[in-house]
Amino acid sequence: xxxxxxxxxxxxxxxxxxxxxxxxxxxxxxxxxxxxxxxxxxxxxxxxxxxxxxxxxxxxxxxxxxxxxxxxxxxxxxxxxxxxxxxxxxxxxxxxxxxxxxxxxxxxxxxxxxxxx
Amino acid sequence: xxxxxxxxxxxxxxxxxxxxxxxxxxxxxxxxxxxxxxxxxxxxxxxxxxxxxxxxxxxxxxxxxxxxxxxxxxxxxxxxxxxxxxxxxxxxxxxxxxxxxxxxxxxxxxxxxxxxxxxxxxxxxxxxxxxxxxxxxxxxxxxxxxxxxxxxxxxxxxxxxxxxxxxxxxxxxxxxxxxxxxxxxxxxxxxxxxxxxxxxxxxxxxxxxxxxxxxxxxxxxxxxxxxxxxxxxxxxxxxxxxxxxxxxxxxxxxxxxxxxxxxxxxxxxxxxxxxxxxxxxxxxxxxxxxxxxxxxxxxxxxxxxxxxxxxxxxxxxxxxxxxxxxxxxxxxxxxxxxxxxxxxxxxxxxxxxxxxxxxxxxxxxxxxxxxxxxxxxxxxxxxxxxxxxxxxxxxxxx
Numbered sequence: 001x002x003x004x005x006x007x008x009x010x011x012x013x014x015x016x017x018x019x020x021x022x023x024x025x026x027x028x029x030x031x032x033x034x035x036x037x038x039x040x041x042x043x044x045x046x047x048x049x050x051x052x053x054x055x056x057x058x059x060x061x062x063x064x065x066x067x068x069x070x071x072x073x074x075x076x077x078x079x080x081x082x083x084x085x086x087x088x089x090x091x092x093x094x095x096x097x098x099x100x101x102x103x104x105x106x107x108x109x110x111x112x113x114x115x116x117x
Numbered sequence: 118x119x120x121x122x123x124x125x126x127x128x129x130x131x132x133x134x135x136x137x138x139x140x141x142x143x144x145x146x147x148x149x150x151x152x153x154x155x156x157x158x159x160x161x162x163x164x165x166x167x168x169x170x171x172x173x174x175x176x177x178x179x180x181x182x183x184x185x186x187x188x189x190x191x192x193x194x195x196x197x198x199x200x201x202x203x204x205x206x207x208x209x210x211x212x213x214x215x216x217x218x219x220x221x222x223x224x225x226x227x228x229x230x231x232x233x234x235x236x237x238x239x240x241x242x243x244x245x246x247x248x249x250x251x252x253x254x255x256x257x258x259x260x261x262x263x264x265x266x267x268x269x270x271x272x273x274x275x276x277x278x279x280x281x282x283x284x285x286x287x288x289x290x291x292x293x294x295x296x297x298x299x300x301x302x303x304x305x306x307x308x309x310x311x312x313x314x315x316x317x318x319x320x321x322x323x324x325x326x327x328x329x330x331x332x333x334x335x336x337x338x339x340x341x342x343x344x345x346x347x348x349x350x351x352x353x354x355x356x357x358x359x360x361x362x363x364x365x366x367x368x369x370x371x372x373x374x375x376x377x378x379x380x381x382x383x384x385x386x387x388x389x390x391x392x393x394x395x396x397x398x399x400x401x402x403x404x405x406x407x408x409x410x411x412x413x414x415x416x417x418x419x420x421x422x423x424x425x426x427x428x429x430x431x432x433x434x435x436x437x438x439x440x441x442x443x444x445x446x447x448x449x450x451x452x453x454x455x456x457x458x459x460x461x462x463x464x465x466x467x468x469x470x471x472x473x474x475x476x477x478x479x480x481x482x483x484x485x486x487x488x489x490x491x492x493x494x495x496x497x498x499x500x501x502x503x504x505x506x507x508x509x510x511x512x513x514x515x
Contacts, residue, residue, distance in 0.1 A: 009496070010151075011296075011497075014297075043505060044505050044506060045505045052505060059497075
């Protein structure tokens with residue numbers, strides 16, 4: 001089983017999760033986070049607006065899903081297509097992390113691994 | 118004016134002013150969190166810009182004795198506006214200032230989440246000068262043509278609500294739809310919406326019960342019918358919502374209450390409690406379906422300004438002609454005022470539509486202005502991009 005974590009633009013979340021479902025993903029979870037990659041953070045006022053500071057806290061959303069090994073590439077492709085801005089892409093479009101998962105257990109039935117996905 | 122009336126009108130003016138931050142939270146809760154500061158600022162900044170315009174020339178254009186269509190420049194800078202309680206001139210000018218502040222703020226619901234803020238400041242000045250002041254003069258000044266004709270608008274159904282509703286249609290149409298709006302926008306803070314509606318309801322007692330300009334029986338009656346219409350319209354929205362969806366929405370209850378308040382505004386000095394029930398119920402039903410129809414069109418009047426203030430206001434103007442007691446309305450066998458109010462409604466619609474269109478068209482082509490924010494700013498949220506601030510900072514990262 002493979003875990004796919006995709007950091008995407010918040011305004012793209014709906015499009016990305018639709019693409020995930022179309023690619024056959026059974027479930028996912030979504031977390032709103034803030035952080036910084038290649039893109040700079042946000043510039044905000046401090047105090048009463050006399051000065052500004054740059055915070056790393058750029059809003060991003062992480063969509064996490066665990067899939068069977070054989071669909072990994074198609075799911076990754078679906079995320080890339082859904083979250084890339086235009087055909088060239090732009091800084092800030094996000095990043096995808098792929099990692100192996102050693103075990104999956106469905107709490108209700110005790111089913112394991114592929115059967116539990 | 119007697120001291121009791123002076124005291125009441127000072128309080129009523131403050132109540133009307135408080136409606137604008139109430140509106141700010143009503144609208145602020147309805148948008149996405151990334152645009153909360155921006156949406157709230159649209160209303161709040163009107164307290165600054167319009168107050169200045171009002172003192173400099175707004176009041177003079179609206180209430181100077183210029184003729185049937187617009188005032189004159191006699192009261193520029195509040196010159197010769199007496200603070201003597203005997204005449205009550207300055208008190209009236211203060212009370213009217215608060216109406217001028219909230220009216221353009223109402224329009225901003227239509228253009229929320231994508232309008233350009235700098236352009237909005239210029240729009241405020243132009244719109245108060247060329248749209249609000251003339252219509253206020255027609256309806257409320259002693260020599261205004263609608264006033265002389267006999268149209269009845271107790272507290273601002275035409276001047277404030279129909280006017281704002283129509284301007285909202287023009288503005289929403291000209292600025293275009295929000296990006297990605299077809300997927301639906303969920304209100305980010307329903308408690309804000311209800312708090313804002315509650316403050317509006319509270320302030321509306323100054324708006325309506327103050328519009329008789331005295332602490333008297335008319336003020337008491339206007340207070341009761343205002344509350345009654347808001348109440349029944351809220352109940353209508355909650356019940357209709359349950360019939361159509363099986364749930365009772367808090368945003369629906371808040372919207373219904375506002376719709377009832379809008380409709381009773383022109384009628385509040387002329388109807389009794391039973392008339393208020395009819396006015397409020399009619400507004401609740403009409404605005405409920407107006408919102409549903411607006412959604413089918415896909416026309417992005419983001420926060421339903423036309424459906425609630427436009428439709429509710431038009432219904433209120435007509436309902437005043439129907440339910441006014443004391444030999445005025447259709448229920449007492451007279452159709453005269455109904456006819457006058459239809460004329461006042463149509464005149465307001467046509468004038469507001471055309472002049473708002475011209476103002477926005479000009480602002481759109483002036484270099485450095487333009488109506489629409491950058492696409493990237495709109496996607497990321499206008500709070501950080503235009504204001505350098507975030508509504509919600511507790512994100513753990515800093």
